[in-house]
Amino acid sequence: MIVGVPREVKSDEYRVAMLPVGAEELTRAGHRVLVEQGAGLESGISDEQYAVHGAEILSSPEEVFSQAELIVKVKEPQADEWPLLREGQMFFTYLHFAADEELTREVLDTGVTALAYETLRGVKGDLPCLTPMSEVAGRMSIQEGAKYLERPHQGRGVLLGGVPGVAPAHIVVLGGGIVGKNAARIAAGFQADVVLMDINIERLRYLEDIMPANVNTLFSDRHNIREQLQRADLVIGAVLIPGAKAPNLVSAEDLKIMKSGAVVVDVCIDQGGCFETSRPTTHSEPTYVVDSIVHYCVTNMPGAVGRTSTYALCNVTLPYIREIANKGLQSACDRVPGIIEAVNMHRRCVTNQAVAETFGLSY
Numbered sequence: 169m170i171v172g173v174p175r176e177v178k179s180d181e182y183r184v185a186m187l188p189v190g191a192e193e194l195t196r197a198g199h200r201v202l203v204e205q206g207a208g209l210e211s212g213i214s215d216e217q218y219a220v221h222g223a224e225i226l227s228s229p230e231e232v233f234s235q236a237e238l239i240v241k242v243k244e245p246q247a248d249e250w251p252l253l254r255e256g257q258m259f260f261t262y263l264h265f266a267a268d269e270e271l272t273r274e275v276l277d278t279g280v281t282a283l284a285y286e287t288l289r290g291v292k293g294d295l296p297c298l299t300p301m302s303e304v305a306g307r308m309s310i311q312e313g314a315k316y317l318e319r320p321h322q323g324r325g326v327l328l329g330g331v332p333g334v335a336p337a338h339i340v341v342l343g344g345g346i347v348g349k350n351a352a353r354i355a356a357g358f359q360a361d362v363v364l365m366d367i368n369i370e371r372l373r374y375l376e377d378i379m380p381a382n383v384n385t386l387f388s389d390r391h392n393i394r395e396q397l398q399r400a401d402l403v404i405g406a407v408l409i410p411g412a413k414a415p416n417l418v419s420a421e422d423l424k425i426m427k428s429g430a431v432v433v434d435v436c437i438d439q440g441g442c443f444e445t446s447r448p449t450t451h452s453e454p455t456y457v458v459d460s461i462v463h464y465c466v467t468n469m470p471g472a473v474g475r476t477s478t479y480a481l482c483n484v485t486l487p488y489i490r491e492i493a494n495k496g497l498q499s500a501c502d503r504v505p506g507i508i509e510a511v512n513m514h515r516r517c518v519t520n521q522a523v524a525e526t527f528g529l530s531y
């Protein structure tokens with residue numbers, strides 16, 4: 169199979185979808201790997217490192233897209249890339265269709281087979297290709313929140329850990345999945361006062377067992393959320409209903425009960441966000457202020473730490489890329505059933521129920 173690795177073109181995206189070791193493994197198995205010139209540079213990987221391990225370096229995205237049977241990428245196709253997608257081609261990347269109707273309709277129209285990292289299921293029903301980026305984003309959410317709580321960034325001027333005699337910051341994490349767990353752990357390390365909320369009581373039991381003493385768990389309902397918002401210096405949005413738009417947990421009206429200069433980091437913005445006032449931002453302009461609350465809503469947080477994120481992502485995607493390249497999509501789905509969950513579009517049909525329902529498309 170011919171596997172293509174284009175350079176990422178989304179604003180401030182510094183990751184790449186394959187490591188030199190991936191090129192080596194695929195070419196050793198008899199496949200061709202086409203890497204766009206400079207694709208790995210922002211993650212610290214040179215064209216020579218790919219070439220020495222068997223990849224062919226091509227100078228333009230057109231050359232990669234026009235030849236590859238399987239395109240592997242990091243972010244959803246950008247408008248400039250839509251015309252490059254070919255009927256019948258497989259496209260394996262983060263897609264997050266439910267958050268973007270125009271993207272969904274444009275990609276559907278191209279006739280590609282769209283495979284989403286974020287809906288691929290592992291053997292335990294987990295989401296193995298989402299996990300590493302959620303780990304990165306969860307850890308990063310506290311580091312970003314700490315920065316924007318500083319007064320020069322329009323925050324309240326609160327230090328996460330406080331100091332002896334001065335209370336630490338109160339941090340509320342909505343959603344106790346991978347993002348939430350990682351956020352809470354790092355926040356606890358900063359010695360903040362942390363509340364971790366979820367609707368899954370079993371999950372809360374588990375989190376209660378493993379978290380340090382300065383993390384308390386709380387059931388996520390409307391009353392508890394509003395009570396926590398009043399106390400919060402920093403709120404992390406980390407909920408997920410797989411494939412669907414994020415539930416709206418904090419309304420525009422709710423911001424009025426929060427402290428002036430509090431910060432919200434809406435990590436689940438890639439699924440539409442869980443604050444009514446969230447709108448996607450980029451690393452170049454990450455924040456905006458609504459009712460004196462600083463909003464950080466970057467859709468590709470891990471992109472900023474490309475050297476960590478590229479390795480974390482490629483470690484988990486390569487086994488699936490190898491399986492699809494070696495066996496073809498049909499056999500790969502038979503052998504590794506979770507792969508079929510990744511197929512969001514095939515032959516101009518939406519094959520993911522949540523995406524179809526979100527936009528009233530046939531499924």
Ligand code: NAD
Binds near residue numbers: 301347365367467
């Ligand atoms: P996850 O499935 O591990 O966790 C989600 C949690 O949300 C679950 O425990 C679930 O029970 C909980 N939940 C659902 N509804 C809830 C509610 N009403 N109140 C409280 N909790 C609720 O998912 P994850 O891997 O932690 O990812 C969370 C989100 O972060 C996803 O939307 C993911 O796409 C996003 N994400 C964004 C970035 C970024 O760069 N912005 C990076 C990585 C992940």
